[in-house]
Amino acid sequence: MNQPVDIRKAIRSFRYAGMGIYSLFRYENNARIHLIAFILVVIAGIFFQISSVEWCIISILIGLVWSAEAINTSIEKLADVVSPGYHPGIKDVKDLAAAGVLILALVAVIVGCIIFIPKVLILFNGGL
Numbered sequence: 001m002n003q004p005v006d007i008r009k010a011i012r013s014f015r016y017a018g019m020g021i022y023s024l025f026r027y028e029n030n031a032r033i034h035l036i037a038f039i040l041v042v043i044a045g046i047f048f049q050i051s052s053v054e055w056c057i058i059s060i061l062i063g064l065v066w067s068a069e070a071i072n073t074s075i076e077k078l079a080d081v082v083s084p085g086y087h088p089g090i091k092d093v094k095d096l097a098a099a100g101v102l103i104l105a106l107v108a109v110i111v112g113c114i115i116f117i118p119k120v121l122i123l124f125n126g127g128l
């Protein structure tokens, strides 16, 4: 009889997703740049003691950027399998997928500036 929830299948799916996360940060240059940005933001967040709401906003944005990067990478890899040679249609597909990541990354930078610039200014003005 089929179980309502197949735990072993769920664990297998987690393992495959984990392998995807490993290959994303192991082989993708942009994902590594996002990982470094994440570490710097966490250090800054701890240093400036940002609020719970600010942590939530930053966490959501980091998750969105990493997810977009993973989906972009999978589209790139699929495109390379489907059409290994140059194809103008593949150029559009890859450029659009990359645009999706860039838009989110730019929003994350803007939000980061909104959160951290006032705190940096207070730090410097307080130190004068």
Ligand SMILES: Nc1ncnc2c1ncn2[C@@H]1O[C@H](COP(=O)(O)OP(=O)(O)OP(=O)(O)O)[C@@H](O)[C@H]1O
Pocket: 028, 029, 076, 083, 084, 085, 086, 087, 088, 090, 091, 092, 094, 095, 098
């Ligand atoms: N098969 C192709 N046909 C047409 N244009 C392509 C093709 N492959 C890549 N391009 C162009 O080169 C750009 C970079 O593609 P590429 O797949 O190398 O991505 P990348 O950002 O360098 O990622 P990675 O270095 O992780 O592979 C694409 O956005 C696209 O404009």
